[in-house]
Amino acid sequence: MGYILSPEAADRLIASLADDCLVFAPKRFVGGAVFSDLDCIRYGEVKTAGEIVFDQKSDYSFKEILTPVCQALFYFTEDQIKEADAPEKGAVVFLRSCDLHAVKRLDDIYLNNGEEDYYYRRLRDRVKFVVMGCSEAFDSCFCVDMGTNVPEGYNMSMEPAEGGFAIDCRDAELDELLGSLADRECDVEPSHVEETKTRVKIPEGLTQDVMRSKIWDEYDGRCIACGRCNFVCPTCTCYTMQDLFYTENGRVGERRRVQASCMVDGFTDVAGGGSYRKKNGERMRFKTLHKALDYKQRFGYQMCVGCGRCDDVCPEYISFSRILNRLGDMMEEVNTDAE
Amino acid sequence: MLNNEYVPFLSEIKEVIKHTAMEYTFRMAYEGDIRPGQFFEVSIPKYGEAPISVSGIGEGTVDLTIRKVGAVTNEVFEKYAGDKLFMRGPYGNGFDYDDYRGKELVVVAGGTGVSPVRGVVDHFASCPDETQGLTLIAGFKSPHDMLFRDDFPRWEKTSNIILTVDADDENTGMKVGLVTEYIPGLELDAVEDAAAIVVGPPVMMRFAVKALLDRGFREENIWVSQERKMCCGLGKCGHCKVGDTYICLDGPVFNYTKGKFLID
Amino acid sequence: MDVNTKLIKKNAFRVTKVRGMTASRVRVPGGHLEAKYLGMVQEIAEEFGNGTVHITSRQGFEIPGIPFEKMPEVNSRLQPIIEGLGINQTDPGTGYPASGTRNITACPGNRICPYACYDTTAFAQRIEKAIFPNDLHFKVALTGCPNDCAKVRMHDFGIIGMTEPQFEPERCVNCGACIKYCRKKSVEALQRVKFRPQRNEEKCIGCGECVINCPMRAWTRSEQKYYKLTLLGRTGKRNPRLGEDFIKWIDEDSIVKIIVNAYEYVTKYVDPEAPGGKEHIGYIVDRTGFEEFEKFIMQGVTLPEKAEVFKPLYWKGPHFDR
Numbered sequence: 001m002g003y004i005l006s007p008e009a010a011d012r013l014i015a016s017l018a019d020d021c022l023v024f025a026p027k028r029f030v031g032g033a034v035f036s037d038l039d040c041i042r043y044g045e046v047k048t049a050g051e052i053v054f055d056q057k058s059d060y061s062f063k064e065i066l067t068p069v070c071q072a073l074f075y076f077t078e079d080q081i082k083e084a085d086a087p088e089k090g091a092v093v094f095l096r097s098c099d100l101h102a103v104k105r106l107d108d109i110y111l112n113n114g115e116e117d118y119y120y121r122r123l124r125d126r127v128k129f130v131v132m133g134c135s136e137a138f139d140s141c142f143c144v145d146m147g148t149n150v151p152e153g154y155n156m157s158m159e160p161a162e163g164g165f166a167i168d169c170r171d172a173e174l175d176e177l178l179g180s181l182a183d184r185e186c187d188v189e190p191s192h193v194e195e196t197k198t199r200v201k202i203p204e205g206l207t208q209d210v211m212r213s214k215i216w217d218e219y220d221g222r223c224i225a226c227g228r229c230n231f232v233c234p235t236c237t238c239y240t241m242q243d244l245f246y247t248e249n250g251r252v253g254e255r256r257r258v259q260a261s262c263m264v265d266g267f268t269d270v271a272g273g274g275s276y277r278k279k280n281g282e283r284m285r286f287k288t289l290h291k292a293l294d295y296k297q298r299f300g301y302q303m304c305v306g307c308g309r310c311d312d313v314c315p316e317y318i319s320f321s322r323i324l325n326r327l328g329d330m331m332e333e334v335n336t337d338a339e
Numbered sequence: 340m341l342n343n344e345y346v347p348f349l350s351e352i353k354e355v356i357k358h359t360a361m362e363y364t365f366r367m368a369y370e371g372d373i374r375p376g377q378f379f380e381v382s383i384p385k386y387g388e389a390p391i392s393v394s395g396i397g398e399g400t401v402d403l404t405i406r407k408v409g410a411v412t413n414e415v416f417e418k419y420a421g422d423k424l425f426m427r428g429p430y431g432n433g434f435d436y437d438d439y440r441g442k443e444l445v446v447v448a449g450g451t452g453v454s455p456v457r458g459v460v461d462h463f464a465s466c467p468d469e470t471q472g473l474t475l476i477a478g479f480k481s482p483h484d485m486l487f488r489d490d491f492p493r494w495e496k497t498s499n500i501i502l503t504v505d506a507d508d509e510n511t512g513m514k515v516g517l518v519t520e521y522i523p524g525l526e527l528d529a530v531e532d533a534a535a536i537v538v539g540p541p542v543m544m545r546f547a548v549k550a551l552l553d554r555g556f557r558e559e560n561i562w563v564s565q566e567r568k569m570c571c572g573l574g575k576c577g578h579c580k581v582g583d584t585y586i587c588l589d590g591p592v593f594n595y596t597k598g599k600f601l602i603d
Numbered sequence: 604m605d606v607n608t609k610l611i612k613k614n615a616f617r618v619t620k621v622r623g624m625t626a627s628r629v630r631v632p633g634g635h636l637e638a639k640y641l642g643m644v645q646e647i648a649e650e651f652g653n654g655t656v657h658i659t660s661r662q663g664f665e666i667p668g669i670p671f672e673k674m675p676e677v678n679s680r681l682q683p684i685i686e687g688l689g690i691n692q693t694d695p696g697t698g699y700p701a702s703g704t705r706n707i708t709a710c711p712g713n714r715i716c717p718y719a720c721y722d723t724t725a726f727a728q729r730i731e732k733a734i735f736p737n738d739l740h741f742k743v744a745l746t747g748c749p750n751d752c753a754k755v756r757m758h759d760f761g762i763i764g765m766t767e768p769q770f771e772p773e774r775c776v777n778c779g780a781c782i783k784y785c786r787k788k789s790v791e792a793l794q795r796v797k798f799r800p801q802r803n804e805e806k807c808i809g810c811g812e813c814v815i816n817c818p819m820r821a822w823t824r825s826e827q828k829y830y831k832l833t834l835l836g837r838t839g840k841r842n843p844r845l846g847e848d849f850i851k852w853i854d855e856d857s858i859v860k861i862i863v864n865a866y867e868y869v870t871k872y873v874d875p876e877a878p879g880g881k882e883h884i885g886y887i888v889d890r891t892g893f894e895e896f897e898k899f900i901m902q903g904v905t906l907p908e909k910a911e912v913f914k915p916l917y918w919k920g921p922h923f924d925r
Binding site: 076119269271276298 | 349385386387568574585588600602
């Protein structure tokens with residue numbers, strides 16, 4: 001069912017959603033950016049529609065709700081373990097089409113790659129998704145080329161329209177709430193883009209042989225291995241475990257997991273001092289081929305959703321979309337060398 | 340009810356077998372199906388977890404041979420028989436005896452790489468009828484670094500055991516040299532059907548596989564076991580991923596036809 | 604030719620090497636201006652001067668080769684620049700009312716530079732409004748971060764931007780970037796404790812390297828902007844020296860008050876025999892003792908809770924007069 005909501009009604013909608021669950025949306029953290037007097041747009045809890053940032057791309061993705069940056073798994077004493085409690089409330093997550101498509105990637109790693117992940121499952125089951133329509137693409141977006149521009153499987157859509165908000169609801173529970181708040185009902189379809197300024201073409205004949213390209217070496221010098229590209233990526237899922245104790249005598253502590261990056265030093269370190277992929281160019285190659293080749297080999301579809309956040313965040317102005325577009329040349333180089 | 344794979348169980352240390360100052364085998368209480376080559380995540384809460392491969396399987400026990408190289412293993416070495424350790428697992432595929440039954444089998448192992456194959460060697464050395472002959476080429480840095488020294492005399496009764504060290508600094512009279520040196524001279528009835536297992540440090544594995552291929556082994560008859568950083572053992576954390584392969588789920592044991600594509 | 608050199612100097616004209624020729628000194632408080640004013644400077648230089656402009660070491664323009672008699676015309680042509688740059692003026696159309704207190708200089712600040720902790724130009728303009736016009740010899744400079752590109756320690760009052768890093772542990776992934784960059788580029792005020800950085804508050808200089816290098820926004824800047832105030836650095840013939848840290852984690856209002864207060868002190872204690880009635884404050888403080896100076900400048904100043912005051916202060920530098 002479609003609805004038009006006034007800004008006040010939208011505030012009431014978010015407020016009543018927030019009664020029963022946590023509402024997460026991109027919001028403005030004033031002065032929260034890297035450089036002074038600039039804001040950061042990232043996910044946080046909202047209580048009103050006015051707090052939700054519709055006209056900018058969030059610097060970090062929604063994944064922080066499903067795969068928290070830092071998540072306690074259990075607490076321990078010397079010989080006892082107590083599982084960390086699940087959040088008391090479920091969540092409603094506002095996100096764009098690219099991110100909604102990223103949920104499928106998170107699901108496949110956490111639910112379909114080996115055993116189900118207990119902690120992911122218990123969060124995932126209690127999340128509803130509200131898609132934020134995109135009337136136009138941002139400069140670095142390339143969702144159309146990655147096939148993620150059209151939202152699928154959302155519970156509700158919401159976007160600014162007619163001085164208020166247009167909503168498409170696919171969820172019976174939410175429908176009930178909206179019926180009482182809406183100015184009027186009408187047909188609504190969430191906006192989506194059909195073209196983007198940034199275009200990406202991943203070559204058809206891409207194989208693992210592309211590893212041998214010399215072009216990767218360029219990134220040895222350019223990349224600083226900070227991991228920002230991974231941390232902002234809605235499809236990166238890696239994490240590392242941490243054990244820590246709270247008290248001096250070390251009897252009580254916690255095991256938690258924190259997001260990890262294959263670009264950052266230490267990611268492949270094994271006990272005893274060995275490590276793989278020491279050069280930054282090798283790490284760039286590893287990440288790129290995960291997004292553009294081997295994930296697809298394993299799961300049958302491309303991993304990258306084309307949100308472009310990695311391009312936006314890179315302090316060294318390394319464009320991931322350009323790397324994807326260079327894969328064709330790299331493949332040609334490798335094939336020519338082989339002849 | 341969901342199963343929480345992350346929560347470990349407590350297991351009692353039945354026995355501690357000291358091989359070297361750095362390497363002990365902890366014989367842990369464990370009931371359940373295990374294959375050699377699989378691994379457990381062993382943890383001491385507050386120090387963390389470490390993936391440890393199964394080095395032996397007994398009645399109600401599993402052997403975990405641990406090298407003291409980090410925060411967790413340092414702490415494990417403070418434990419004695421009767422103490423308990425947290426574990427979860429087993430994870431990974433492990434070695435499948437059926438891959439080697441009825442064949443001439445050559446096992447090439449270096450250093451702590453002997454641990455994951457010990458179960459395989461022990462099984463086929465105890466059941467010599469199951470293969471057409473077992474050869475173990477095991478290399479250690481020095482006589483001092485030898486693991487499972489008590490096992491070798493037993494295995495020698497039924498199998499061809501070649502023990503070599505990088506340097507015989509104690510003048511024990513042991514063979515000195517790399518494990519690969521013993522591959523060209525292997526006496527085999529039908530090398531095209533013979534099977535081989537290679538486990539050890541990356542460089543040793545690369546040269547051993549090359550020597551086996553040169554000797555006439557077929558790629559599909561060679562198996563390797565890979566070591567990577569493994570945080571979860573569940574195909575989630577991503578640390579052990581190489582190409583489209585998660586070592587913890589799809590391995591750590593790979594047929595070489597697959598293993599050769601695992602390039603970091 | 605009759606020229607009152609005392610008066611023209613106060614009017615920001617100079618006695619130059621060339622007899623009969625003066626130079627007009629245009630100040631740019633905070634060193635940042637709309638490009639249109641450059642065109643005006645160009646026109647003055649071409650119409651009244653010798654067609655050249657010197658870019659001064661204090662972020663101004665010195666337009667040489669102007670005949671003394673053209674000063675009134677130049678002053679009227681300077682009017683849009685004086686107004687546009689927000690210079691306090693008593694009589695419109697008569698040029699700069701004073702030139703003793705020097706132009707307040709600033710590094711590019713956070714209008715341009717990623718390291719800067721604040722808008723140096725805006726703060727410079729605020730101080731300009733508070734202390735100009737004034738004939739006393741004061742040098743004030745502002746720099747965005749402890750790199751001190753503006754060389755503020757060579758000034759009577761040096762203002763160095765600081766931020767108090769705010770840490771959100773739940774966003775930390777233990778990547779170690781903050782610790783690494785603090786060690787390599789700053790003062791090694793961070794160390795890893797239980798997978799997280801621990802900040803040595805005493806050692807921290809508020810440069811913001813941790814914030815800049817954090818990939819997670821676990822480190823962010825404090826809402827409140829802080830500064831370090833350095834005192835009584837100077838160049839010159841007798842005893843050039845670097846300014847010493849006076850207050851760390853000071854706020855904007857207190858800085859403005861302190862500088863304004865210092866004028867009272869100088870008015871009272873400046874050597875009446877000093878050539879041109881001008882004397883570096885440092886030499887005055889050398890005579891009265893720092894405590895007297897401090898008593899004056901701290902009048903009515905309420906420092907933020909965080910502020911750390913350093914004293915006694917000792918300056919170094921070579922004494923060529925001894």
